[in-house]
Amino acid sequence: MTEQQNQELAKSFEPNAIESRWYPVWEKRGYFRAGLDPKKPAFSIQLPPPNITGILHMGHAFNQTVMDTLTRYHRMAGYNTMWLPGTDHAGIATQIVVERQLEKQGFKRREMKREDFIAKIWEWQKFSGGTILEQMRRMGDSVDWDRLYFTMNPKLSKVVIETFVRLYEEGLIYRGKRLVNWDPKLQSAVSDLEVESEEATGHLWEIRYPGADGSEGVVVATTRPETLFGDQAVAVHPEDERYKSLVGKMLKLPLTDRVIPVIADTYVDREFGSGCVKITPAHDFNDFEVGRRHNLEMLNVLTKTARMNENVPEKYRGMDRYECRKAAVEDLKAAGLLVGIKEIKHMVPRVTRTGEIVEPMLSEQWYMAMSKPAPEGTLYPNKSIAEVGLEAVTSGEVNIFPAEWRGVYRQWLENIQDWCLSRQLWWGHQIPAWYDESGKVYVARSEAEAQKQAGVGVKLTRDEDVLDTWFSSALVPFSTIGWPDAEGDEKTAYDLYLPSTVLVTGYDILFFWVARMVMMTKHFTGRAPFKNVYIHGLVRDAEGKKMSKSEGNTLDPLDIIQGIDLEHLIEKNTRGLRQPEKAPIVEKKLRKNYPEGIAAHGADALRFTMAAYATLGRNVNFDLKRAEGYRNFCTKLWNATRFVLMNVEGKDCGIGETASQPMTFSFVDKWIASELARTTKEVRQAYADYRLDIAANAIYSFVWNQYCDWYLELSKVQLKGTEAEQRATRHTLVTVLETILRLAHPIIPFITEELWQKVSVVAGVRRADEETSIMIQSYPEYDEKDDDAAATKRMTTIQQMIDSIRNLRSEMKLPPSQKLPLLISGDEAECLAAAPYLQQLARVEPVEHVESLEQEAKGSVAPVAIVGDFKLMLKVEIDVKAERERLEKEAARLAGEVKKCEGKLSNERFVSKAPAAVVDVERKRLADFTALLAKVTEQLAKLPRE
Known part of the structure; x- marks a missing residue:
């Protein structure tokens, strides 16, 4: 038995301890490695490589949550999965960061040798790149670390040179004098x-x-x-x-x-x-x-x-x-x-x-011809690179959504200018071009090859410029998986994962990166780089303002995950400001917004927040209060699991050896199974539509509202029933919970793993000594036979009864702890079946069935609630005046609803033009409101006059 399995479930949810324990286990066991089974369907994502200019920001936390959730879901759904990680050298941005650091030490780049300056950048790359990768681990990113790349690694640099030389040989790269941003x-x-x-x-x-x-x-x-x-x-x-x-x-x-x-x-x-x-x-x-x-x-x-x-x-x-x-x-x-x-x-x-x-x-630079037809011998002769890139989207080979971004993509490519490739920097892929003393240029894969072109004895000098960062970034869909000479497993991966399934990225780089990947990948491989492009908005603060250090509204994902005290938060956000004079303003804002610093919410809470925000194409106005709410959700799930384990561990759950023992499932058990089935169906469809917000909200609603607030409370009644009823309830408690954990795992991986290790044993999913993980279990599937409409109808009535009684108590200002007798009329069998649930959740006792509530309540002014064919009355002395006011208010509301419905139905235009189903709904609303109004009016008539 592993150390994790020996531990009892702690009384409280402590995310940092769980996260630090489980991620190394997943990584060590190799769960993140790309699948290479040709018989399975493939799902893959290329990580937009973060720049090595510091640390991950909230935008990274958002799109990495989306990517990891999709990857974990498809891994559990039986796909080969590959989430390919990497970092980008980010030429200009990185060079500026290192230059500023050196200036503080009294050094200037132009007074240094180029090789010495580049050595300093490589030192920075090791520090910054390492920091970013550790942050990704803290987020729970299940990337294939064995395939980690850096855009200036030798393997990728070789591809950069190869593609540049090929394009030059095809006449699509040239040197010219044009206007540039300088x-x-x-x-x-x-x-x-x-x-x-x-x-x-x-x-x-x-x-x-x-x-x-x-x-x-x-x-x-x-x-x-x-x-x-x-x-x-x-x-x-x-x-x-x-x-x-x-x-x-x-x-x-x-x-x-x-x-x-x-x-x-x-x-x-x-x-x-x-x-x-x-x-x-x-x-x-x-x-x-x-x-x-x-x-x-x-x-x-x-x-x-x-x-x-x-x-x-x-x-x-x-x-x-x-x-x-x-x-x-x-x-x-x-x-x-x-x-x-x-x-x-x-x-x-x-x-x-x-x-x-x-x-x-006006400057002489290297350019790539975007509108010039490619020559014979290329994959798309007589078509320009821009044409090929445009056709990939217009044909549906690459699907961009939300759909409005397809128009933006088309406009950019239809009005494209030649791409200025060169940058006058020292950090980056140095252009593979050499000049002789007369200025003649030789483009080659190596200096030896250039020398061969120029002839023996010709003195050559290499072009000092480097390539635009986006050139190498445009190649990552194929440069990172073995092109041009993939062999063995690399060839299997190349065939499985190119094109990848989806690219998750912000709209701000749709042209700079997305379009260029499409054009370059199609030109060199004949394949699209990806099938779908998921465009998301930008992460802003709660008021919709751009996050900026000088505004004092930036948030570091790690601070939300692990917490930070106020003084450290201030020091962190005022250090290195471009305008140091703004430091007091930033400090003031931080003290106002985070007077006690930021509490530790954990990675799961942050991930759930980001998933719930993930509506296609919209900007994210991040509010820390949402993260607090999802931290509470994690706590709710934790406490629910403790309740379940206390009631099922070591007891007969109708699983394993006792699976053949009789179990009597109530309509409540069948109802929660139905709700779970419907939620599973909704979540799976949401993943298919890339609507993580719908998936997150469906899971939240089911777990919090249906399972915790209703089923766990109702199960307390059933655990007092016959042995067969208890066995069925324990069975339902643990099997539904085990399914919930698998359902939620892609979004909240850490807490679900911790809880599943305990729950799965009781649920009979794994042996206590078996070393496995929730992340490699199968994802729940919808089964129509679990969807029990009759049980749902009965449960809906029970819920309405309980809500109605609670409303009566609230309106009458009766304390929740006070137990009151309840009279109920309607079908006797249904009333008797409902009684124990009403006692448990509505705090009424005893519950007495009567044939006619009107007869029993004659002369009484006690409040009455009407739920379908049932009438419920609390036996309590009431304030007649207050009850009259309540009923008059309800009667006025219902009369207003009746008037609105009658107005719609008397409108010939509405009746003739609205769909028949809509008109039918309106007629049913009118009938229901009219019937309720009659019942409330009847109650009013019974109240004595003062």
Whole structure:
């Protein structure tokens, strides 16, 4: 017998002790390893690899809960499962983290050797990557650790080089000079994902551009007067009558000795401003496209550090872009060319990692052609990569849901631009390209191969740039399972798990990662990377605000799991703020929101919270109170198990050797079995629909409301019955509980494992000395024969009776502990069968059946409840005035309901156009309300007049 099995179930639920005990057991026994049985169906998920930039956040906790729950469910449902874990090198983000650390120590990257700086990043990778993996273990993630990857491991790096070289050889990768997002502080191109636009107060300067012939010229408006030195034209709309005569004429470019033409282009909005737009092709993305259409020169006027370069008048050279702005405005004013200045609100693009304002910069970079047809010899000749990626979704090969995101995906791919692949960083996959002294490029899988291409004795220098992080991330569906030369078990895994079943990810990387995985995987393997894409929202705070350290509203999943005191919470959240001056504000918010710190909720409570929030596509407004509620749920389940074990351990449960002994199952036993069957059906369907919120809520409702609040209480009556009745009740108690634990395990794995180890022995599922786990048991299945409609109907009546009696007691302000006699009329057999349950749960005693309650209650003003064909009356002296008020209030409510129903049914449009079933429901409601109103009116009539 194992140590876990020897332990008695503790009196209270302590999550941290359970979690630390069970995860190592699961991992050691190899339960997480991918199944490789070709005869079984396969289910697999690729973990979106977290960046090695620190620790997991609430977004990770959310999507990892979704992924692990789905994986555990399918593992129990008999599938081969593989949840593939990994971490991403995250080029820009990681380099910035390490640079900042080194700066605090007095080191600057550009003063270090490249290899020394990269060595420092590898040190960080070991620390951060290890921290992330331990956090995943604390969450209970059942990933296949044997297959753990890092996007810069040698195996994956080899695939990165192979795909780059192949694409280059196919003519789909090229080097060119185009406009990119440039970070002057980082001195690198950055992707759109690293850029976030924020509203800011700025100015719109109106500048006159005089005619070269001495005429008045035109007025243009700009938010960036410092870029006028790069202007190549002024554009007007071709149908703007005001300027038709100016098209083709020349204008003097202010503050320079150049002249530029007036051009016509439909890009111009003639209703905005003066209807004239300055065109600066090298410093604006829209202007770049206009410039290409009109063959304008691309004149760059800024250095890589955003200072004015040699292409501007000497006075401004070397100035910072903002310093130049001030100087240029003053000079325009002095020259009489500044027509006006307006204060405006506009969107300013900033690099999220550095806070620097993005500079559109003309730069020579490596690009991937997204719209160019692939050559013969590829899997999809004469089709572009974007076309192939689009067809995968439009054909249904890849299913994105919620469905509205398919339209977003389509729009992105239909308007796709060539992908800028290169980054001017040191950390990342260095581009496999070498240059000779004349600048000729050689793209190869190794330096030796490049040297062979160049010839003996030709001196080669490797390209210093690295690839965009998303390039290697786009390859993970196939680079992580053996492509291009999978053999043996790796080939089995490749065939079983590509495409994977589902990708779980946020909508913010639908284009940057999801679309690129589809395009790259299809191009190189001919397969889709995954069958389904589950798009979820972002995790925000309880008020729907973005979580930010500077706002004092961030939560660390581990703090929720294991708890943290207030002072440590404050220290943790004020350390390393980008704006240290905000520390007092953050501290104040934390003291207000968490005056006693954060209590330990455990991983199960956090997971249940996340699962309950998992509605497709919606943002998650995380409220810690929800986690407290699910912590209470775990405690409820724990206490329910203690109650069951106390009543069944060592006793005859009709299991094993006593399975043949007689058992008399009551309608209550049959009812709970029916409810369990229906819940199982609902939960399995919810998993099929990727609706974890429905699954979680169904489990919660059944366990808390039906099993704990009703069945456990009713079982106390049955455990006093005959031996056959007791045996049946004990059998039901333990078998239903064992099924509950399996049903809930994918969402709350730790507590269900701990409880199942005890319950499963009593339930006869395993031997006491057998070493096994709930996670490899079969998942409950719906069986129609367990769904007993008659038992459910009888139980519903009992519940309504008990609720009605409780309501009467509440309205009369009678204490729950006070036992009162009850008179009940209706079918005698049913009344007698209900009596012990009413006594137990409604605190009434004795319960007396009468033929006619009206006869027995003659002259009495005691309150009466009506449940179907039954009438119930508490024998108690009452306040006649209060009872009259209660009945009058109920009569008014019922009269209102009758009026609403009559109004609907008298509406010809409703009756003729509504579905017949809806009309029938409304007619039944009218009949029920009318009958109840008659009964309440009758009760009112019996009350004596004052």
